[in-house]
Amino acid sequence: MKVLIAGNTGIGGAERQMEATAAALTDRGVQVSITDAARPDCCDCDLLHVFNAPDPELTLCRIRAGKDQSVPVALSTIYWNGYELHMQWAERGWRTAREQDGDWRQRRQRLKPVLVGADMWLPNSNAEYGMLVADFEVSRPYRMIPNAVEANLAQLPETKTPESDILMVGRWELRKNQLGLLESLADTDYRILIIGGENSYDREHNQAARRLAEKRGNVQMLPATSDRGFLASLLKDTKVLAQPSFYETPGLAALEAAACGTAVVVSERGCTREYFGDEAYYCDPTDPHSIREAIEAALASGPSELLKERIGREFTWRRAAERTESAYRQLLSRR
Numbered sequence: 001m002k003v004l005i006a007g008n009t010g011i012g013g014a015e016r017q018m019e020a021t022a023a024a025l026t027d028r029g030v031q032v033s034i035t036d037a038a039r040p041d042c043c044d045c046d047l048l049h050v051f052n053a054p055d056p057e058l059t060l061c062r063i064r065a066g067k068d069q070s071v072p073v074a075l076s077t078i079y080w081n082g083y084e085l086h087m088q089w090a091e092r093g094w095r096t097a098r099e100q101d102g103d104w105r106q107r108r109q110r111l112k113p114v115l116v117g118a119d120m121w122l123p124n125s126n127a128e129y130g131m132l133v134a135d136f137e138v139s140r141p142y143r144m145i146p147n148a149v150e151a152n153l154a155q156l157p158e159t160k161t162p163e164s165d166i167l168m169v170g171r172w173e174l175r176k177n178q179l180g181l182l183e184s185l186a187d188t189d190y191r192i193l194i195i196g197g198e199n200s201y202d203r204e205h206n207q208a209a210r211r212l213a214e215k216r217g218n219v220q221m222l223p224a225t226s227d228r229g230f231l232a233s234l235l236k237d238t239k240v241l242a243q244p245s246f247y248e249t250p251g252l253a254a255l256e257a258a259a260c261g262t263a264v265v266v267s268e269r270g271c272t273r274e275y276f277g278d279e280a281y282y283c284d285p286t287d288p289h290s291i292r293e294a295i296e297a298a299l300a301s302g303p304s305e306l307l308k309e310r311i312g313r314e315f316t317w318r319r320a321a322e323r324t325e326s327a328y329r330q331l332l333s334r335r
Contacts, residue, residue, distance in 0.1 A: 001328060002031045006040045006062045007051030007076075011197065011224045012171065013252045014078055017147060018051045024321030030328075039065040047071060047328055050118070052078040056110040063117040072331050075118035076145070078249060079111075080270050081131055085175055085246040088286075094204040112136050120331045122324065124249050125271035141334075143327035147250060147275075148320045149259045149311060154236065156229045162220050164193035166295060167238035167262075169231070169253035170245070171224070172206045173199035177244045177267075177285050179209040184244070184291035186216055193238065197224040235260040240298045243267065244283050244291045250275040259311045263298040265291075275315065279307035 003025065007018045022032045033045070038061050042048050048066035050073060053059045059075075066073040086104040090097035115121070115132065121142040123129045133139050166185070170176035178194055185192065194213070198206065213219040225231060235241060241257035247270035248254065254264050255275065266272045268282040281301075283294035 002045045003047050004045040005034045005049045008053050009036050011226050020317045024317040028321055042066050042069040042071040049074045051076045056114050060114045072119045074120045074122055076122045080247040080249050125274045127271040127274055145323050146315050146320055148315045148317045149256045151316050153232050154260045156232045158233045159230050161233045161237050164238045165190040166192045166240050166242050168194045168242050171196045171199050173202040174205040175246050179205055180244050182212045184288035192219045195222045235262050242295050244285045246285050258307045261303050261308050263303040265294045265298050279304035
């Protein structure tokens with residue numbers, strides 16, 4: 001089987017998911033190539049697998065390239081309803097509610113042709129599939145493909161890392177909610193470490209968060225990294241990973257932290273409960289008191305050994321590749 005995977009490259013959860021999936025599929029004997037082309041050449045492949053990009057038009061262009069070349073298309077949807085997030089701009093006074101409501105409706109209109117164009121959906125949770133059907137009133141055959149961590153992450157050689165009580169990993173943006181984290185801990189002396197690149201669209205959030213970090217003090221900020229050993233050392237050396245995002249699907253950093261035996265605080269939004277069950281500490285991203293309560297509970301009680309074992313057993317790239325290959329074969333059998 002020859003598969004062409006199309007998506008964006010770089011540092012980020014979706015990019016990591018694409019690259020790790022391709023590597024695990026290759027280990028299973030699937031011939032895989034990766035492209036970031038807007039109109040991929042599918043003449044030498046049996047199937048095109050597209051990873052949803054932030055730009056719906058780019059994703060749609062890739063899907064249509066496959067359809068124009070009579071190649072079946074699977075889509076990793078990577079979706080969650082972001083209406084609450086959009087309206088946070090208005091809640092913060094950065095934009096008007098009318099502007100944000102209109103922006104969200106327009107984005108939904110742009111996304112629908114993407115979903116309609118694919119032959120099969122590969123969401124990261126059953127909850128994600130349900131939300132797609134509810135939001136867009138369309139459906140496609142689907143297979144749930146779990147997000148995952150590499151099996152040996154916790155065994156990677158340790159490197160020297162900055163010390164922290166609370167670690168947050170993710171692009172600086174309103175969705176990840178660095179500002180909410182810092183607001184919740186503004187009058188504490190916990191050592192906070194935040195790692196992530198910039199998102200220029202969210203400059204109001206990012207500027208406010210960085211100002212608060214400077215005012216509070218005891219906050220270290222590092223750029224995004226692709227060094228797996230360094231990241232694993234950070235996760236093992238911190239007391240709590242806190243990800244109070246407005247949604248996660250479910251977020252690779254939290255999975256990786258749990259696999260490393262670190263206590264995990266996650267948003268109650270998104271599909272987090274489908275992955276972490278009752279073994280993580282949940283917070284309401286709109287409520288600084290809720291975020292702080294979850295973090296202090298995690299600091300007091302520590303990580304869940306049951307969660308570490310379950311992540312290592314159920315959420316591996318090998319298992320994700322097995323399910324992905326099975327989905328490919330199902331899609332090819334329908335041609």
